[in-house]
Amino acid sequence: MPNIKRRTKRRADGYHEFHVMQLQLGFDLWGKCNHWFAAFGNDDDFDRTAAKEAWGVLGEQILRDWTCEHPGQRPAAWSWFEAPERRRRVDGVQHPFDDRVRKKKHDEMPDHYWAKRHAYDLHFGVPRIVSGDDMFAAKYESEAEYLERLGLLTEAERKELFE
Secondary structure, X not given: OOOXXXXXXXXXXXXXXXXXXXXXXXXXXXXXXXXXXXXXXOHHHOOHXXXXXXXXXXXXXXXXXXXXXXXXXXXXXXXHHOOOOOOOEOOOOOOHHHXXXXXXXXXXXXXXXXXXXXOOOEEOOEEXXXXXXXXXXXXXXXXXXXXXXXXXXXXXXXXXXXX
């Protein structure tokens, strides 16, 4: 079977579909599969400055498209660069970032451990790393509840979700 060479669509602003995908999803699907390519890098080689710059250029259009397709949700880059706070834990248990025992455990890890470097990363407003049995069962407010609580839903989203 012949190899199909994919041509990446180039945008006038110099960004391509892999940049958009990583800003939308929080990772580059091709990069996760292939490990050698990601628009802004993955994990420790993630170029936050370049991603933030791209979000400044592409963010308005990505956000507009995303909210039309996914009312009550926001793309990953929105949560990295614009979210005013993390989503609340609603199951009556302390948020893991406020847990002193968890903090002490992570502080005692060697610096080269991936889990230590990313212990306080958020992914769509909730902790990226799950450690401890209670965190597997943790319940957080939905994105729509979060956005409604903060008054960040658009009128179109509000109509779609609540009418």
